[in-house]
Amino acid sequence: MNRIEDRLASLELKHNVKILYACEAGSRAYGLATESSDFDIRFIYIAPLKDYLSLRKKKDTISQQDDMYDIQGWDLKKALLLAGKSNPSLYEWMLSPIVYRELDVAMLPLNDIILKDYSRKVLAFHYANMAKNNLHAWSKKNVASHLVHAVRASLMLEQVIHNDEFATIEFQHLIKNSNTFTNEESSLLFCLKTGEEVTDIPLISQLFAKVSNFITASEELMVHLEEGKVKLSVLEELFFQQLGIEGE
Known part of the structure; x- marks a missing residue:
């Protein structure tokens, strides 16, 4: 954890920004990591006020990558605009069980907006397309990770459609709350993910068909799901507050 905090602090100094929230995304957050899994660190940051007033266009992302760490951050303005569109990545960031920097107190309303006011329809179509694409890739390449991602996306889709209260991105919790997929299938996916030999080939075919x-x-x-009720005015007020600008 200290190494990750050191990296975040270094990025703040290098880019002259303040990180408002940082978490783990990807396999470690899902509970699907193996010994070779890297760290997928994601964060939201705010730049100095003059950057937002500058006539020159400023970058709205910060990235750093090596063999062990894949780090990416979004500028607050970018994050808020994407929140207005019910961006699925932000949805998963707010649900991450591994948090490196707790959400800035003034930004706590953003967590509620993302988890309560997002468009379930947007999220559902995102996860449905993700599942379809990974199924197609599995049928063409037979790479285990594609089937794992297809099932994970299906579990997220099931959660978005059928669960109004409980939300998670952790694979084992998704399986536990699923009425579609089983623990036996979960164990199969972990075997595939870790490269263990799988002898029950029919179960793989059944899982493909089930997805x-x-x-x-x-x-x-999906077509009947809620469109969402994220208000741009509320997001804008959060933005102004972080910049120290008083509202009307």
């Missing part, structure tokens, strides 16, 4: 059928069945429900 495909689940997506098809879900498509009829």
